Amino acid sequence: PFLRLLEAQLQDQRREHEEEVEALKSQVDAMKEELEKQQQAFLQTLQLSPEAQVEFGLQQEITRLTNENLDLKELLEKLEKNEKKLKKQLKIYMKKVQDFEASQVTVPAERRQHERNMQVAVQRKEKDFQGMLEYYKEDEPLLIRNLIT
Numbered sequence: 436p437f438l439r440l441l442e443a444q445l446q447d448q449r450r451e452h453e454e455e456v457e458a459l460k461s462q463v464d465a466m467k468e469e470l471e472k473q474q475q476a477f478l479q480t481l482q483l484s485p486e487a488q489v490e491f492g493l494q495q496e497i498t499r500l501t502n503e504n505l506d507l508k509e510l511l512e513k514l515e516k517n518e519k520k521l522k523k524q525l526k527i528y529m530k531k532v533q534d535f536e537a538s539q540v541t542v543p544a545e546r547r548q549h550e551r552n553m554q555v556a557v558q559r560k561e562k563d564f565q566g567m568l569e570y571y572k573e574d575e576p577l578l579i580r581n582l583i584t
Contacts, residue, residue: 476495480488570578 480491483491
């Protein structure tokens with residue numbers, strides 16, 4: 436059973452590795468194509484007159500900046516959409532807080548004090564304590580009283 440488990444894990448790792456290698460190969464192929472395109476453009480640029488080279492370079496830069504602007508505009512739209520969503524959520528939560536505060540006004544003070552004590556107790560339970568508490572037997576009633584208050 437243990438060997439089968441190890442063999443299965445090894446096969447999973449091998450499959451993941453092969454998928455990763457394939458993805459990297461496709462990335463390398465895409466980069467090679469891009470490099471070939473850039474080399475062709477560079478060779479064509481060298482054959483042009485100096486004025487035409489400058490114009491070609493400017494066109495390339497304009498194209499690059501246009502693409503970058505489109506990407507930034509898309510990102511801005513996403514961020515604005517997210518901002519609207521977060522503002523809606525904030526309004527909902529603010530309304531819930533106001534409703535909760537309004538309900539607290541009608542709750543008797545004694546009950547609110549009890550709820551605060553419960554919250555404090557919950558907060559203390561969430562802490563990660565290490566070690567144990569040591570006390571003398573005769574101090575037990577005092578310790579219990581202090582724990583309750």
